[in-house]
Amino acid sequence: MSAAAIAVDAGELPLGGGLLALLRPALDALAPEGVVAVRSTQPGVAHDLPSWCRSERHQYLRAEAQADGSVLHFVARGRFGVPRVVGDEGDAHSGFAPRGARVEPGGPPHPYALGDVAHLPPAAQTRQLYEQAVQAQWRADELPWQEARPLPPRLENAVAQVMTFLAENELSALYVPSRFVARVHPAFADAAQFLATQMMDESRHIDVFVRRARLHGAALGISSVTTSRSLLSLLAVEDFTEAAFLLSLLGEGTFLDLLRFVEEHAPDALTAELARRTRADESRHVHFGSVHVRHALAGDPRQARRLEDAVRRRAATLHGAGGVPAPIADALTLLAAGDDTPAAIARGHAHFRALLTTMHEGRLKRLVHAGFSDEEAHRISELHTPNFM
């Protein structure tokens, strides 16, 4: 006689009329050979339950008539399909099961390449950044679009050129993380979820930059070959840590200084506000990249050399690309000048040169913060693409 671990009162329910909705979860809670007692007043159950047990490889043990006319049916759980709790790191066969789910064995292996802690940023910090990102979402129509008055044509065109450059870079920042989302094991879904917020941010940024460029009827600016080459080299990166390093830490890090420059020299409150808001988003992405790289360097100091090599390879492919692309250099100069008189342009150009220094210093600070030595940080910053990103 086996004592039942679980009792289910199925009343008059027929097997095909709801009884299984009580019995199956009860059996799923048991280890093989664990027993469920089903109280039933439905005569058909005596025919159907043993057959169902045969079909599902559970063992129908016996029936006991009760004084009240009901029958107790005893079922022992079979040995097949016992769900297993998957550890925090998941495995190939846990598939899309969320962390902590009980997974039925025998499922197909899934092809996630990024399924170990060494190649992903720490989950707790990732989660925190993800939640911040969800909180910080905003809509393009919250910006003060009506308050921007048309600017003199040269200045308006400069704004359009800057916005074109920003949108182009943000398009690459939308595509690059997308390559890694599908490679992250769902047990580390926080990383994929953070990347999703990053992609949503970039998508919104693309919209506001293009909308600002066209606000007063200006045409979009020029996309230079240097920019195109530089961004393509980001898209080609196969390693997640390298991508976090090149795109988020270096590229978007440099972008923070560029957006602060745009905000400081914005010709209207709208442009200042959109630069401020997008920079707030970008700083989260930089933070994520920094956490990721710091984690990688802490786990394996040889990573520093590997990441430096990645910058070196990228610089080599961009060799001969020259300095900052002329259209964006000129547009930033004009933006900082505020008007096109020679005296103003001289001031604007001084601001532009100062921006390059600020960017270099910002990169050094972020590289050291991420765990590189001063010497490494200097070498890496010097190698960084003249395209800013």
Added chain:
Amino acid sequence: MNANILLGAVAYDPKVVTIWEGIRDYFRAAGLAFDFVLFSNYERQVERLLKGHIDIAWNTPLAHVRVKQKTEGRSRSLGMRDSDRDFHAKIVVRTDAGITSPRALAGKTLAVGSRDSTQARILPLHFLKQAGVELERVNLLPFDTDLGKHGDTGTSELDVLRALAEGRADAGAVGDLVWVNEQAAGRINPQSLEVLMTTPGFDHCMFDAMPDFDDARAEAFTRALFAMQWENPAHRRLLELEGLRQWLPPREEGYESLRRALDETNGW
């Protein structure tokens, strides 16, 4: 193709190709020189087994007992599915038909499956007769679909359930697995149908080989077969299609009722 084990199976459904190509690949990976051929019906498959054109036949119970009879009990039984053991048939009745005992089937319409279906025709009628039902007084509504497939397709059992649901029959005979699986899938109205009788158990399919099939090949075949694991994703796909969780050794006692039924009805 060099194969020292050639197995025959009946192509009762397109999935049979998937099943046997999968098992063939699995066997070959296990070092077995194995291939298969498909037949359109079990009569042809049994004939070819008896003539030695194939080494092993994956047989229905009807084909199995015929092979045993033709070889005077000397054929070799190699293995079966866990689901082949303790099969039962169900006599299902409409709750509004007023049938409370097997004898009350007299004068009523009983839907049955194909005449070569063990679980939906041969044994239900055999066991009803044993229970005292005068079969000649029951109006049979037969669904002789897929003859030659011995009820493998399950089509005639679904026809029986449909006839019951639509009121064209008062009662019907189906296999236990079809009955509970249709219920579990929510395709049976539990208010309108119930089981009148569950037959005694009987066994179902079997791998049959001729008496001269040697021990070495039989051993190699069953060793590889029994090593298939439900928890292994590649195996599970095949086992699901073939309707089992594990392969089991053969046993003969589960076919006695079928032999008696064939004796009584000149069904050999």
